[in-house]
Amino acid sequence: MSKQNRRSFIKTLGLGTAAATAATYTPFAIGGATKKVVVVGGGMGGAVAAKYIRMMDKSVEVTLIEANKDYYTCFTSNEVLSGKRTLADIKFGYNGLKDHGINVVIDKATGIDADRKKVSTASGRSFAYDRCIVAPGVDFRYEKTPGYNENLANTSLPHAWKAGPQTQMLRDQLTDMKDGGVVAICPPPNPFRCPPGPYERASQIALYLKHNKPKSKIIILDPKPSFSKMGLFTGGWQRHYGYKTDNSMIEWHGTPKGSDDNVISDVDAKTKTVITGFNEVKADVLNIIPAQKAGKIAHVAGLTNDKGWCPVHGDTFESTIHKNIHVIGDAAIASPLPKSGYAANSEGKTVAAAIVALLNGKSAPDPTYVNTCYSVIAPGDGISVAMVYAFKGGKIVKVKGSGGLTPGKFDTKLREREQYYGYSWFDNITNDTFG
Amino acid sequence: MRNTITKSALLATGLLLSVQSLAEPTAEALGYTCAGCHGTNGASTGNAIPSLAGLSEGYLINAMNEYRDDGRLSQIMGRIAKGYTDDQIESMATFFAAQPVHSNINQQFDDAKARKGEKLHKKYCESCHTAGGTDPEDDAGLLSGNAVLFMKYTLADFHDGSRSMPKRMNKMMKKALKKDSNALDNLTNYYGSAK
Structure with a gap:
């Protein structure tokens, strides 16, 4: 100096x-x-x-x-x-x-x-x-899912809804799974962290299975009647994963309001079987995302x-x-x-x-808020949701006319760009937070 | 306009934060909400989302207005820009204009293409995009050191007519492409090669 x-x-x-x-x-x-x-x-x-x-x-x-x-x-x-x-x-x-x-x-x-x-x-x-x-x-409210608990999450049935060792465990279970296996994903009831997350998860797992274990299936047992970016996700699943055909890699089973169709009533951890009001699914990889x-x-x-x-x-x-x-x-x-x-x-x-x-x-x-959120359904098929918020009359409100989803009509150029915008989003938000 | 000057002066002397009970979010608060996508203070470290730091107020206001009025092909900015008033856009613009110009130096590029691009830039672009397109005073955006995929997308949009360009730019792009059919790719690599 x-x-x-x-x-x-x-x-x-x-x-x-x-x-x-x-x-x-x-x-x-x-x-x-x-x-x-x-x-x-x-x-x-x-x-x-x-x-x-x-x-x-x-x-x-x-x-x-x-x-x-x-x-x-x-x-x-x-x-x-x-x-x-x-x-x-x-x-x-x-x-x-x-x-x-x-x-x-x-x-x-x-x-x-x-x-x-x-x-x-x-x-x-x-x-x-x-x-x-x-x-x-x-x-997590483990008690809301009979047969599931924190110990199981850490040892054999990772929820992986906080990233870290459980994310790796779930990845390892997918790579160990046989071709033709069943992956069951059980999203949580509202409200929960990252509303599009379970469906992006299904997309990313499908991407892996499509190229590595194409006879396999993903079954989503959802306690809700609909989900975030639903039209965009299901549109993407049709394009990439045969959704709505007899040979669909992804099946989504929702629950009408007031019904318990796909609300979990019991889990048998040993056989990785999940029982809902209407369904019983024996999975090879079971991913329960508990209520929060x-x-x-x-x-x-x-x-x-x-x-x-x-x-x-x-x-x-x-x-x-x-x-x-x-x-x-x-x-x-x-x-x-x-x-x-x-x-x-x-x-x-x-x-x-x-x-x-x-x-x-x-x-x-006076505060001002923004939300932007990207998901990648498959390479070349990125989607997003955005909104601007203000504080008015003592409440946080959406600013009228702002925000919304990626247009539903598939556009090769824009969807590919959206994927790379999503990657830049990741680079910038992490640097803004930890840099 | 007077409003803008006052805001700039306040921002420059760091007084904006201390102004009490503003009826609107501060320029800083508005600018900070953009950072999750565009980088802290508008300095992007991603290769597809552009930096905003150091862009001129005029350029920023025009861009936001075009996005808001659906006058520019938009990925997500059309949806975002509709959330802001004229005053807020002006305020945001003063915030980013006051930041130092940022160069993203960690991008991948092809050295041979970058050298060709540099020559093309000097011949066909430099007269409007001065100093390699890093001088905010030219009101023509930031080129060298900006997000390389964003540069690629933008040039492609100008070229295929998805976005309209000034007459002179159209003429220069035609000339550059006549000279070198890979001109746009070479230029992109040059802009991505900033050190």
Whole structure:
């Protein structure tokens, strides 16, 4: 370091310490005066919120508490199932966030004391905050699926609805399966993380089977009467996987409203048999995606309602139950915003701006939200859904005239481009979050 | 116009965030919502979605208006642009125009094609797309260093008439293709070769 550089370095630090006493150059050492934010959960919402707070106001001390040292993106994890990507391709660490001056703590948050404004962790540490962001993602209601439980998910019947080891296990089961095998996918009831996910999953598994085990079948047993991007998916399945023919690789069995046709009544884990109100399917690979609720810490901290999700104010995402705690991402009730990675990204930035303003004694600025979501049905056949949202009359609303789906009429050029736009989306949203 | 100048001035001095109780989302807040697709502050690291960082206000406003009015072939931007008012589009444009021009340097390209493309660019494109198409002042978009697949798609759309182009550009493209039937591919590789 040259003399000149060293001088400017010290100058910068001096500016950073708001109190500007000559006693110390450590930005966070001024007792009580520092604005502290603790973020619980380093997924798509939490990580981006932490980063953007630091981008907007370097004087705020941000601690991010995350249980795992790496994050695997849930979006695009279905491409690991087809073999298009490996698990390493969707793995992201926290060094980028450390470079933004975020104190990254790999530990499990076990409690939040809303009165004393403290987060406690499994290792016995305690972190004080002025504002806390809770971004725990989803947890599973295993009890809603008789015969299925967390232990089975980790050992033989992966739901793979949080990407990571279970994604690899499901991929391995597909590669081990015989040609002519049956893959059963049981999507969850609403609301759940990533509404198009189960159907993109069926598409990506079909892509693998088509080229490797063409006599095999995918049976989707759905407790719902319809699903996200339904027309686009089924159109793609007709083009690529023989959907609606006698030889279809994908069968979708829905459930009319009020019926229990394809609601699971029992699972025999040993024989991989799933029994619904109307069907009994013996599978070679069984993928049950359980019903969902907000992540565990949200329940422990008393941030959930009777349905298991977190009610928030739509402009600041501050909990309506506990002051100074903001809940973002899949755990929050933010409808009409979907439970998607991009919505969590948008919410993360909204909460960052709100918290920076509030900590500086100002009112939170007006929010603006976007969601975009891509799925690849087959190579050269990408689809998307998009929407712009605003905050009006105390509620999050869709901006009239905006948004919608990829046009249903198949256009070779546009569908191919949509696939590559989806890949760029992945590159940019992950870099925006972890870079 | 006065509105724009005021906003730019505020943004440049970093004061926009501190303005209280705006009735509209800030320029920053609007710009941040684009980052999931276009990269942080509009600096794209993907090879199909273009960077917005450093584009001129005029270029950005025109592009958004064309998308909103279905005047430009759109993948997804037509659906997005319809969600914004004139003021919001102007506001977003000031945000991205204030960012440093971004060059995506990690893209794949063919070296031999890139060298041919560079010569073609100098001869047929440089007079409007100055400095390899990296000068926002020319109001003609960013070429060198922008997402390489986006450049390929855009040139293809101009060429097959899916998107209309200025007379002079049409003339120059014809000349370039007469000289080299692979001109568009070579140009794309040149734009993707930015270091």
